[in-house]
Ligand SMILES: O=C(O)CCC(=O)C(=O)O
């Protein structure tokens with residue numbers, strides 16, 4: 215019996231020895247799991263950060279109907295109207311998917327890249343302002359026209375390029391005039407009007423932190439209506455980067471989609487932010503309108 219027990223005793227001490235390396239490396243295994251878990255949670259962050267009750271106004275994989283998607287939100291109680299017949303009597307959001315084609319959106323990305331290839335922000339955001347010529351370069355801004363001249367480029371943006379920008383701007387303007395019943399000649403393009411390119415790069419300056427909640431009437435000079443033209447598509451071309459309205463009770467999301475136009479009244483009824491891009495590159499154009507003739511700008515010329 216004693217004999218027969220020996221091998222089993224030897225066996226058990228052998229398996230304890232076998233377990234020893236596992237026990238020793240347990241802290242390392244736990245640590246690895248912890249790091250992997252944290253990494254997974256970090257990647258999933260955009261999913262839980264969005265309020266689960268927030269309704270998606272327009273999904274990346276669907277198209278809103280011909281009449282567009284309208285969402286009314288109450289105008290601010292203290293809103294004083296200086297330009298009646300132009301400023302919104304009804305505040306809200308208006309999304310259109312059939313105003314700009316995919317081909318036009320692609321051409322507009324090519325135009326943005328033509329300018330941005332001469333510079334580019336070092337953080338996650340690059341801006342190309344069509345009116346002033348301001349282009350993000352490293353942590354600063356430079357005049358894209360000067361940069362083009364220095365590079366010996368005679369014509370940075372062609373007549374066709376600017377014609378396309380003008381054409382989409384005019385189409386959006388007509389839609390705003392129709393929806394808000396604005397008489398001819400009252401609504402004007404205002405500044406800044408710019409292409410934006412957003413990535414997941416770490417921010418270098420505050421200009422790169424595009425994800426902060428803001429209200430356009432506070433952030434910019436004289437917006438009455440903000441329009442955003444998306445040039446590529448959430449989920450397929452980039453992850454993160456969804457547009458979110460942050461008004462209590464009306465905190466809705468818009469998925470960027472190539473050719474999608476999102477229009478909204480620019481006041482405190484529509485605070486918003488762009489969710490951080492987590493992968494890929496997001497392209498859009500901000501095209502704002504004003505009722506204040508003093509803040510009107512001409513269509514971008516961009517002669518180099
Ligand atoms: O690109 C977007 O979706 C929003 C940009 C924006 O909020 C702005 O230009 O003020």
Ligand SMILES: [Fe+2]
Nearest residue numbers: 428429430486
């Ligand atoms: Fe904004």
